[in-house]
Amino acid sequence: xxxxxxxxxxxxxxxxxxxxxxxxxxxxxxxxxxxxxxxxxxxxxxxxxxxxxxxxxxxxxxxxxxxxxxxxxxxxxxxxxxxxxxxxxxxxxxxxxxxxxxxxxxxxxxxxxxxxxxxxxxxxxxxxxxxxxxxxxxxxxxxxxxxxxxxxxxxxxxxxxxxxxxxxxxxxxxxxxxxxxxxxxxxxxxxxxxxxxxxxxxxxxxxxxxxxxxxxxxxxxxxxxxxxxxxxxxxxxxxxxxxxxxxxxxxxxxxxxxxxxxxxxxxxxxxxxxxxxxxxxxxxxxxxxxxxxxxxxxxxxxxxxxxxxxxxxxxxxxxxxxxxxxxxxxxxxxxxxxxxxxxxxxxxxxxxxxxxxxxxxxxxxxxxxxxxxxxxxxxxxxxxxxxxxxxxxxxxxxxxxxxxxxxxxxxxxxxxxxxxxxxxxxxxxxxxxxxxxxxxxxxxxxxxxxxxxxxxxxxxxxxxxxxxxxxxxxxxxxxxxxxxxxxxxxxxxxxxxxxxxxxxxxxxxxxxxxxxxxxxxxxxxxxxxxxxxxxxxxxxxxxxxxxxxxxxxxxxxxxxxxxxxxxxxxxxxxxxxxxxxxxxxxxxxxxxxxxxxxxxxxxxxxxxxxxxxxxxxxxxxxxxxxxxxxxxxxxxxxxxxxxxxxxxxxxxxxxxxxxxxxxxxxxxxxxxxxxxxxxxxxxxxxxxxxxxxxxxxxxxxxxxxxxxxxxxxxxxxxxxxxxxxxxxxxxxxxxxxxxxxxxxxxxxxxxxxxxxxxxxxxxxxxxxxxxxxxxxxxxxxxxxxxx
Numbered sequence: 001x002x003x004x005x006x007x008x009x010x011x012x013x014x015x016x017x018x019x020x021x022x023x024x025x026x027x028x029x030x031x032x033x034x035x036x037x038x039x040x041x042x043x044x045x046x047x048x049x050x051x052x053x054x055x056x057x058x059x060x061x062x063x064x065x066x067x068x069x070x071x072x073x074x075x076x077x078x079x080x081x082x083x084x085x086x087x088x089x090x091x092x093x094x095x096x097x098x099x100x101x102x103x104x105x106x107x108x109x110x111x112x113x114x115x116x117x118x119x120x121x122x123x124x125x126x127x128x129x130x131x132x133x134x135x136x137x138x139x140x141x142x143x144x145x146x147x148x149x150x151x152x153x154x155x156x157x158x159x160x161x162x163x164x165x166x167x168x169x170x171x172x173x174x175x176x177x178x179x180x181x182x183x184x185x186x187x188x189x190x191x192x193x194x195x196x197x198x199x200x201x202x203x204x205x206x207x208x209x210x211x212x213x214x215x216x217x218x219x220x221x222x223x224x225x226x227x228x229x230x231x232x233x234x235x236x237x238x239x240x241x242x243x244x245x246x247x248x249x250x251x252x253x254x255x256x257x258x259x260x261x262x263x264x265x266x267x268x269x270x271x272x273x274x275x276x277x278x279x280x281x282x283x284x285x286x287x288x289x290x291x292x293x294x295x296x297x298x299x300x301x302x303x304x305x306x307x308x309x310x311x312x313x314x315x316x317x318x319x320x321x322x323x324x325x326x327x328x329x330x331x332x333x334x335x336x337x338x339x340x341x342x343x344x345x346x347x348x349x350x351x352x353x354x355x356x357x358x359x360x361x362x363x364x365x366x367x368x369x370x371x372x373x374x375x376x377x378x379x380x381x382x383x384x385x386x387x388x389x390x391x392x393x394x395x396x397x398x399x400x401x402x403x404x405x406x407x408x409x410x411x412x413x414x415x416x417x418x419x420x421x422x423x424x425x426x427x428x429x430x431x432x433x434x435x436x437x438x439x440x441x442x443x444x445x446x447x448x449x450x451x452x453x454x455x456x457x458x459x460x461x462x463x464x465x466x467x468x469x470x471x472x473x474x475x476x477x478x479x480x481x482x483x484x485x486x487x488x489x490x491x492x493x494x495x496x497x498x499x500x501x502x503x504x505x506x507x508x509x510x511x512x513x514x515x516x517x518x519x520x521x522x523x524x525x526x527x528x529x530x531x532x533x534x535x536x537x538x539x540x541x542x543x544x545x546x547x548x549x550x551x552x553x554x555x556x557x558x559x560x561x562x563x564x565x566x567x568x569x570x571x572x573x574x575x576x577x578x579x580x581x582x583x584x585x586x587x588x589x590x591x592x593x594x595x596x597x598x599x600x601x602x603x604x605x606x607x608x609x610x611x612x613x614x615x616x617x618x619x620x621x622x623x624x625x626x627x628x629x630x631x632x633x634x635x636x637x638x639x640x641x642x643x644x645x646x647x648x649x650x651x652x653x654x655x656x657x658x659x660x661x662x663x664x665x666x667x668x669x670x671x672x673x674x675x676x677x678x679x680x681x682x683x684x685x686x687x688x689x690x691x692x693x694x695x696x697x698x699x700x701x702x703x704x705x706x707x708x709x710x711x712x713x714x715x716x717x718x719x720x721x722x723x724x725x726x727x728x729x730x731x732x733x734x735x736x737x738x739x740x741x742x743x744x745x746x747x748x749x750x751x752x753x754x755x756x757x758x759x760x761x762x763x764x765x766x767x768x769x770x771x772x773x774x775x776x777x778x779x780x781x782x783x784x785x786x787x
Contacts, residue, residue, distance in 0.1 A: 042371050042699045043559045043680070045265075045305045047272035057281040057308075062557045062699055063373060064308075064515075066102040067163035072509055072549035073376055073516025074542060075103040075311060077169065080119075080127045080150060082523050088459045089537060091523035093153035094138030097539035098161040100546040102516070105228045105285075105311075106150065108172040109218070110179035113189040115207040116214035117170060121182050122147075129222075147222070155223045167283060168219060171230035177245030186244065192231045193249045193256070196263045201255030203262045211263070212270040219282065220274070226283025226308070227267060233289060234260035235297035236581040243410030253297075254581055261303045268306035283308045287518075288366070290314040290378070292356035292615075292675055295365060296586065299579050300678040304369050305697060311518040312366065314359035315380035318495070320417030320437050321409070323401040325392055328384040328495035330358045331481035331505055335640045338397040346638070350587065350673040352617025353638035358480075359505070360642045361615055363514065367646045368613025369677040372513040373555030379505060379517055381524025381541065382425060383445050385418040385438020385485075385494035394475045394486040395493035406435045418492050421468065422448070424460055438494050443526035445496045446535040448472040449485055454534040476500060479641055481508075502541045506548035511764075513556030517545055559698065560681045561611065561634075561647045562774045569692040569701040571597040572684055574610070576670070587673050595665040600706040602660040602686065611647035611681040616674040618648045624668035628652040632769060644767060645780060647681070737787040742772055753784065760784035 037046075039054035041062040046052055059065055066073065076096065084090025096104065106128075112118040119128040129149045133139040141148050142156040154166050174180070177191040195207040215227050233241045234256040241249055249256070264284070271282040286303075288310045289295055304310060318326035324339035333355030335346060340355050347353075355361065359377050366375045392398025405414040408430035417423070417436030425439045440448075447454045449472050457466055470489030474496075476482070481504045485494040509517060519525075519542065527538020558564070578591040596602055612620065614635040622628035629652075634645025652668070660666055682693040686706040694703045737755030748754065748763040754772065755761070761772035761781045772781040 040699060041308065041374060042557055043305060043369070043374070043697045044308065045268055045697060047269045050269075050272045050276050052272045053275055053279055053281050056275075056279065057283070061554070063554055065163075069550040070102045070163065070546075071552040072514070072555055073102045073309075073518075074100060074545050074549065075105060075376060075516065075518040076101045076522040076542065077105045077107050077518070077520045078150070079107045079521050079523065083127050083131060084133070085131070089456055090133075090136075091537055092133060092136065092139050093150055093157055094136075095537065096157070096522060097542050097546075098157055098164060100539060100542045101164060101522075103225075104154065104164065104166045105169040105518075106154065106166060106224075107169045107521070108175055108230065109168050109170045110175040111170065111189070111191045111195050111211060112179065113187070115195045115210040117168070117211060117218045118179070120180075123182075125182075151222045158223070165225035165283065166223070167226045167228040167285060168215075168222070168224045169228040169230050169287070170215075171232065173232050173242055176230070176232045177242060177248055188244065188248070190248055191245070192234070192260075192263075193245060193252055196234075196259035197252045197255045199251065201252055201258075203255065203259050205262060205266075208259075208263050208266045212266045215267065216270050216274045216282075220278070225280075226285065227271065228283075228285045228287065228311075229264070229267070230287040231260060231263075232287075233294055233298075235289070235294050236579075236585065237294060237297035238582050239410065240294055240297065243408060246410060257297075257299050257579075260298075264303040264306040285309055285311060287311050287313050287378075290317065290359070290362035290365075292361070292365075295675040296588070297582055298675075299590070300576050300676065301366070301369070302576070302678050304366065304677060307374070309374040309376060309515055310366055310370065311376045312359070312362045312378050313520075314362045314378040315520065316384065317357045319384040320386055320400075320402070320415040321411065322413070323386075323399045323415045325386050325389050325395055325398045325400055325415075325493050326357075326495070327396075327477075327480055327482035327484065328382075329378070329380050329482070329497065330477075331501075331508060332360050332479060332642045333358045333639050334477065334479045335638055336397050338392075338399065350617075350619065352619065352636075352673075354615075354617055354643075354674060355639060356615070356674060360508075361639065363512075364613050364643045364646060365615040365675060366613075366677050368611065368615065369559070369680045371557050371559045373515040373557050375514055376516045376518045377505065377509065377514060379502065379519050379541075380497060381442050381519055381521060383438055383440045383442070383485075383494045383496050385422060385440075385492060386415055387418045387422065387436070387438075387490060387492045388416045389491045389493050392493075394473070394484075394488075395491070396475070396477065396484065398493070400491075400493075402436070407431045407433070409435075418494065421453075421457070421462065421466065422487075422490075422492050422494060424457075438492075440494065441524035441526075441537070442497060442541070443524070443535040443537055445485060445494060446498070446526050448494070449474050449496075450535075452534050454536070455532065456536070474498075481505065497541065499540065499544055502544055503548065506545045510548060510552045513553075515555050516549065559696070561645075562770070562779060565681060565692040565696065565698050565701065566683065566690050567692075567701055568689075568704045569694045569696070569698070570684065570686070570706055571694045571703055572602070573597060573695055574608070574682055574693060576678065587671055588675065589669055589671050591667045592670050593665055593667050594660065596660045596662055598706055599662050600686070601662060602654060602684075604654050604656040604659050606654045606660070607651060607685045608653070609649060609651050609683045610679045611649055612672070612679040613676040614643045614645055614648060616648075616672045616676045620648070620650060620670065620672040622652065622668050622670055625655050626652040626668045628668070628670065634770075645770065650679070739787070744769060744771070755787055758786055760787045 039058040082091040129147045178188040236253045315329035386400035389395040389398045389400045400416040402416040405411040406429035418438030427435045470487040472485040573595040576590045618633040632649040739755040742754040742756040752763045756772040767780040
């Protein structure tokens, strides 16, 4: 997780002991293979030869079971270090709003020098396994457990809240390439970088196997439901991640993605094997980047198929690592982002004017390869901010350049981060000085907004009687969905979250069928203490999301968009590879390797189709004679206010002279201009029958030989626009309809009602060339019924 207390150089756009304690588990052997497969989430990799007990966690639609009042996830990161032992306010396990959350990610464990997962040596000072809090109501230890600390309390409260799952989160900004020793000093052990990737860039399978086996042992010992990997970052972009790790990470850049992919595959397989033995499915999740800059160096994030779900770190999109003043975590782009404008993004025809420093863009990146329900968007319960801001509107999109950068930041040029009372949750640089970042818990930001100096400030080193300079006026931009505080006297800009922005993001999650939200970190949430007249740690924002989600419709459980994939799939493999590294990876020009693993030759002219995410514009092409073209677009133009659809549909054909024999492969060069996750929803038309590809791992498909199998060929079109050789599957027109008839090619905006094939349809957002009746439950057209 991108800890707000870690000063960073992100370069975003510039440049079995107690296994029985786990809630929701089934006794080993209760489920049967057929039942388990019926519960596997769409697109999730299944370890060969293992009867994975998916039904212990998922229902027969492949949706996670979280309790009747939890239709969407609320995942909260709980950090190990807010123990109260340093004199600052404590946030302990008993402070978690257990009835409002669905998952708790414990931050952090680390990768030890022996490549095993660790939380440090046992002892009374170990917050995870040894510390106690005498006299704190609710923090009494469960004497039935052989360890103390946070882990004891997590399992104690899980007994009372059996629907809540806990995951051990490994890594984080500060502990991806090392860890903090028992004396508090950082040990540069290599962490994920050396555990997964050798010095020559090859995969360190021995290190990975050691780590994966230790992770299984760890979650069995301490009662966790799974593992959350927070590797920052396995990208080929130079100088990404913690500057303390660059000397180790940069020489390995060419092999980091392959190592990451191998790590996820091994973890998935080890967890599946353990789950089958224990009768409970163990979760594997990640904290994923949201920055288009970082994702450009992560190929197509092909490891997503191993993950139960992904948590997008859709925050830290602007901050004091550079001079550009903007929101920490805006939901949408507004076309005015100063950092993107300086990089020429808005004026670039190749980029299509798409701004990529916002939550909506990051969601659509992952939606290209995952069902909406296997994606969670991130929300920050902390601020980012600058001082000495020049220009902009109340500071927004202004600039704040610093004269010097924090020691150890690795930056030659950075932003002028807010300090002092505006930087309560600060780190210290290599020289022991405060790192300017404008980092504060939201409860402190709320007090600033109201002109209140909370009594807690003395615990952070401020003298009694401290007063505020100037007024912190709350501002809000409805296009961005972003609030901030602006102190005109001090020229201080603090990007915040509050009820208005969180409610809008919760609505966004519900409306698009998204799996839920992830929060970094729960200790930043607030509540009003009327007795003291100040805001303090609480659960206002988390409770708001719970209330929004508890009666929501079930999340989107299918990877495909407008129509379902054919029920028959063939073993034809499509892989993306040969990516250029780092800054050379523009435009993105990987090779698509198509391998025919069937027993039937594919003749020249065989057509393939697939979807790629609208996170990239609809200008993909090839230079290999395959006639690659975009045949339908989910979005055109800029993305101010959000991307309108999820997918672009692509067609390509084997050249007339290029047949593909059984066992043979063919390559083509694919070109696109903004990052996308692994293109999906593939189909191939073989001798007039349309098949899915086995590699999409779609629920309900049977792998057959072309022309064979017990199921008849599908007549369902694979895309939102029916091929000319196949009739549409919608029923014929009927009844009398008074609303204007739908016309292909016309542009329809939100709220427009049309009639089409005997039914009325309402546009949920801007659309063009998306036929009503083909866009699915979560698509642009809402079915208003027969007319």
